[in-house]
Amino acid sequence: MAVKDYLYANLMALFLSAGLIVLSLRYVAGENESTFPAIEDFEIFENRTKLSGYLTVILVGFLFVIVSQRPKRQKLAPGIPIVGGSDIQHVKQNRKRFIHDGKSMLTEGYRQTNGGFFYVPSNCGERLMLPVKYLEDLKTAPIDQVDFVATFIEMFEGKYTTMGSRSTLHPRVVRAQLNHHLPDVMPAVQQEIRNAFDAAFPPCEDWTEINVVERITKVVARVSSCMFGGTELSENEKWVAASIAFAIDGFHGAQKIKRYPHILRPIAKYFIPEIRSIAGHYAEAEKAAIPILKARQKTGEKALDLLYWMSDQAKGSERDMKFIASILLKVSFAAIHTSAAAPSQLIYDLCAMPEYVEPLRKEVESVLDPDGNIDKKSFGQLVKLDSIMKESQRFNPLLLITFERVVHRPYRLSDGFVIPAHTHIGVPTSSLLMDPDLYPDPERYDGFRFAKIRTHEPNTDASARAQYAASNPASMSFGFGRHACPGRFFAANEIKAIMAYLLLNFDMKFPEGKEKRPESLLFETQFFTEPNRYSHVQAA
Numbered sequence: 161m162a163v164k165d166y167l168y169a170n171l172m173a174l175f176l177s178a179g180l181i182v183l184s185l186r187y188v189a190g191e192n193e194s195t196f197p198a199i200e201d202f203e204i205f206e207n208r209t210k211l212s213g214y215l216t217v218i219l220v221g222f223l224f225v226i227v228s229q230r231p232k233r234q235k236l237a238p239g240i241p242i243v244g245g246s247d248i249q250h251v252k253q254n255r256k257r258f259i260h261d262g263k264s265m266l267t268e269g270y271r272q273t274n275g276g277f278f279y280v281p282s283n284c285g286e287r288l289m290l291p292v293k294y295l296e297d298l299k300t301a302p303i304d305q306v307d308f309v310a311t312f313i314e315m316f317e318g319k320y321t322t323m324g325s326r327s328t329l330h331p332r333v334v335r336a337q338l339n340h341h342l343p344d345v346m347p348a349v350q351q352e353i354r355n356a357f358d359a360a361f362p363p364c365e366d367w368t369e370i371n372v373v374e375r376i377t378k379v380v381a382r383v384s385s386c387m388f389g390g391t392e393l394s395e396n397e398k399w400v401a402a403s404i405a406f407a408i409d410g411f412h413g414a415q416k417i418k419r420y421p422h423i424l425r426p427i428a429k430y431f432i433p434e435i436r437s438i439a440g441h442y443a444e445a446e447k448a449a450i451p452i453l454k455a456r457q458k459t460g461e462k463a464l465d466l467l468y469w470m471s472d473q474a475k476g477s478e479r480d481m482k483f484i485a486s487i488l489l490k491v492s493f494a495a496i497h498t499s500a501a502a503p504s505q506l507i508y509d510l511c512a513m514p515e516y517v518e519p520l521r522k523e524v525e526s527v528l529d530p531d532g533n534i535d536k537k538s539f540g541q542l543v544k545l546d547s548i549m550k551e552s553q554r555f556n557p558l559l560l561i562t563f564e565r566v567v568h569r570p571y572r573l574s575d576g577f578v579i580p581a582h583t584h585i586g587v588p589t590s591s592l593l594m595d596p597d598l599y600p601d602p603e604r605y606d607g608f609r610f611a612k613i614r615t616h617e618p619n620t621d622a623s624a625r626a627q628y629a630a631s632n633p634a635s636m637s638f639g640f641g642r643h644a645c646p647g648r649f650f651a652a653n654e655i656k657a658i659m660a661y662l663l664l665n666f667d668m669k670f671p672e673g674k675e676k677r678p679e680s681l682l683f684e685t686q687f688f689t690e691p692n693r694y695s696h697v698q699a700a
């Protein structure tokens with residue numbers, strides 16, 4: 161579709177340009193030429209010359225837009241198979257198929273090549289899937305050649321939706337300050353979980369149907385906001401709503417604008433409601449964050465939250481408060497829907513396999529301190545909960561492909577293989593997670609598979625790799641290398657604390673007549689939790 165639309169748009173542009181040229185020439189030449197022009201004719205001639213100048217500028221600008229909007233040509237590496245066949249008809253069909261069937265296409269490619277190189281057709285060209293042995297080669301590759309942010313900008317049409325950011329402020333601060341202060345942040349987060357559940361899951365005497373994804377997303381948005389800027393931010397309902405809506409509008413806005421040919425997108429963005437509402441979310445972020453930053457600037461107050469650390473670590477132009485507020489919104493994009501998916505998926509798993517509930521409850525009860533909190537050491541002792549979170553993610557990962565990067569210039573790997581310029585690369589994470597060489601009996605859901613490894617082989621590499629937040633070539637759900645998710649340690653604790661609260665306070669089951677967990681919804685590389693309903697009742 162992209163190629164057809166692109167040709168069509170260029171054809172339109174060509175006709176328009178030709179029309180403009182003809183018009184300007186006719187105007188400059190005039191229709192009633194006389195051999196001896198009068199004075200007023202000289203004025204007309206001067207005006208016409210000016211006009212033709214303007215038209216030429218417009219025309220050159222127009223042609224420049226066409227050239228600059230043109231998608232970069234992709235060259236394929238020779239000899240690498242393409243899932244579904246390499247003739248152009250099949251490739252075109254399979255680009256469409258990828259939208260809702262990417263998982264099985266990746267499995268097909270992964271199995272056929274035995275985990276080797278393969279291309280999978282998609283809307284952003286034929287993506288090159290890499291064998292994991294090359295991750296070491298690529299993990300520290302220069303970002304101007306192997307570009308992490310470009311994947312986001314392309315996937316979410318960042319030029320129009322603002323998704324994706326080249327700022328390093330938030331990854332820097334999450335990686336250093338948040339991870340360092342994680343134990344200090346968690347008590348407030350756990351209090352916020354109690355408050356958020358009181359608001360989003362009010363106590364109920366009888367089985368009550370709720371929308372899992374919606375409610376959990378609200379809880380996660382509040383809890384994340386507490387870590388971003390304390391209770392002043394988490395209790396700010398307008399901010400919390402904006403932080404949830406930002407990602408949703410960004411996603412839908414991107415899908416809608418992708419339907420337009422490249423050349424029309426700069427205009428089309430004004431007609432897409434989701435893209436138009438994004439400016440409002442930035443305004444809300446500024447309204448919420450700037451007063452907090454100003455008050456702290458005045459009093460010199462230090463805080464244990466992301467806003468404080470960002471303003472403390474910001475350099476040069478990063479110090480602008482509007483900029484910090486905009487980055488806050490971008491962190492919320494990285495943190496909220498991603499972390500909300502995990503407990504939602506796990507709730508479905510527990511409704512389908514209730515035999516896991518009691519052992520998990522017992523484990524949580526055994527580590528609580530007298531205030532009902534989980535402390536730093538106890539988070540590490542929740543081995544069963546950690547294990548089932550990882551198993552749940554193995555069956556329903558957030559992303560089918562991770563370590564997504566755009567290679568801008570030909571990139572030579574250590575064994576001489578050259579990744580051609582303008583190639584989207586990635587690792588087929590969902591296929592790795594079902595590889596029997598990495599996960600014995602992979603199709604069997606074994607909630608405690610990782611707990612068993614950690615119990616039988618404590619303090620080993622295998623035990624470290626069996627943790628939820630681990631990032632290694634067999635466990636790629638949080639990516640790998642210099643851009644591996646820096647928020648995964650916070651996410652792991654947050655999800656554990658949410659699940660602990662749920663396990664201690666609620667029973668859960670599917671509504672009558674629904675025994676099986678709902679299938680996740682697949683869209684391109686993303687796996688969405690089915691926004692189904694389940695019943696809950698307050699326990700004890």
Ligand code: HEM
Pocket residue numbers: 308330331334491494495496498499502558559562563564637638639640641642643644645646647648650651
């Ligand atoms: C279960 C929840 C989460 C999942 C599954 C997840 C997943 C990911 C993935 C796959 C990447 C790309 C890594 C790569 O390609 O190598 C990433 C990057 C990132 N994540 Fe997460 N994430 C989660 C939660 C969070 C949270 C809670 C935060 C913030 C506190 C966060 C902040 C970030 C940031 C800032 C990046 C970009 C890193 C960079 O630019 O170097 N994530 N995440």
